[in-house]
Amino acid sequence: MIAGVLLAPGKVEITEFPEPPMGEDCVKVAVAWCGLCGTDFHKFAGKAGSRPVTYPVPLGHEISGVVAEVGAKVTGFKVGDRVTVDPNWSCGHCYYCQNGKRHLCENSRGVVKGMATYICPPVENVYHIPDSLSLREAALTEPLGCCLHGMDLLDVRLGETVAIVGMGAIGSLMLQLCRHSAAGKIVIVEPEEGKRELALRMGATLFVNPTAEDPKEAIARAGIRVDKVMECGGIPATIDTALDIAGRGATVVLFGVAAPEARVSFKPYEAFTKELVIKTSYINPGTTGRAIALLASGAIDTSLAISRQMELEELPEEMATRRYSRLGKVLVRVDKSTRD
Ligand SMILES: [Zn+2]
Ligand SMILES: [Zn+2]
Incomplete structure (x- = not known):
């Protein structure tokens, strides 16, 4: 099969790659x-994604597709079914799985290497999508599922003020989810000035460009107190900003994936006097079904998160330049015969 393969840090090629092994409890998609x-770019840079990397490996884990074959023991799926796949497999019998925290599974593994003709995930990770949902939009299931877990942890109450630090693809989804959560005010902190108009059109109350002004001062000047902060940048500077702009009693969710060796320094005294609740959000436990339902409902304008769709051949250049990924989600059309 053909795949967009990460051969080594900094080296991606579109090349022949062996098909993944097909088990009797697997679905070939x-x-x-x-x-x-963002984690694909971490891997490209020679760092870990949600898990450590072994080379060579096809990039990508956020997929939609069509069932091409089902294993002998599989029920509920047939050839031609339109599906999406939760890339995170858990064992079901370790301490964490048995205590309702399957995403923290000690034996977890990634079962989708998606920039490839075929994947063969275990059936328990495969989900039907409704006819009303395009395959293109269904590829957003995993990132949206991760956002839903982050939103569950942020726990926005009606009318509260939320600040979102970083408005890439994830921040754009978070902004819409905050609107649906009936946040009273939404502050966007984002250095890409070109996003200002879009953010305000999407319902942001205030857009702060941190390269032009100090976010904490700008927010205070606008008379806004921040109850909840969703940090979507994953770098020390954005984490620093998130803790800085959090108001008294605020909850801060660190959602952006940081580089493994990254460290942040913060002021524990300030966190203490503000009595901050600082949480992290890891992957997408039990949110895949809700993400599919939300996408199918039409409540999320995915065009606001997608910056570009491209063919697989364009992947190496995008990995090297981040030209469109800097602005939002890039969707790669792996099967050229795909019409929706
Ligand atoms: Zn487990
Ligand atoms: Zn992802």
Whole structure:
């Protein structure tokens, strides 16, 4: 099969790659679309994604596709079914799985290497999508599922003020989810000035460009107190900003994936006097079904998160330049015959 393979740090090629092994409890899926994730760029840079990396490996884990074959023991799926796949497999019998925290599974593994003609995930990770949902939009299931977990942890109450630090693809989804959560005010902190108009059109109350003004001062000047902060940048500077702009009693969710060796310094005294609740959000436990339902409902304008769709051949250049990924989600059409 053909795949967009990470051969070594900094080296991606579109090349022949062996098909993944097909088990009797697996579903072989012909990948239609695969989204590029920030973690793919971490891997490209020679760092870990949600887990450590072994080379060579096809990039990508955010997919939609069509069932091409089902294993002998599989029920509930047939050839031709339109599906999406939760890339995170858990064992079901370790301490964490048995205590309702499957995403923290000690034996977890990634079962989707999605920039490839085929993937063969275990059936328990495969989900039907409704006819009303395009394959293209269904490729956003995993990132949206991760956002839903983050939103669950942020726990926005009606009318509260939320600040979102970083408005890439994830921040754009978070902004819409905050609107649906009936946040009273939404502050966006984002250095890409070109996003200002879009943010305000999407319902942001205040857009702060941190390269032009100090976010904490700008927010105070606007008379806004921040109850909840969703940090979507994953770098020390954005984490620093998130803790800085959090108001008294605020909850801060660190959602952006940081580089493994990254460290942040923060002021514990200030966190203490503000009595901050600082949480982290890891992957997408039990949120895949809700993400599919939300996408199918039409409540999320995915065009606001997608910056570009491209063919698999364009992947190496995008990995090297981040030209479109800097602005939002890049969707790669893996199967050229895909029409929706
Ligand atoms: Zn992802
Ligand atoms: Zn487990």
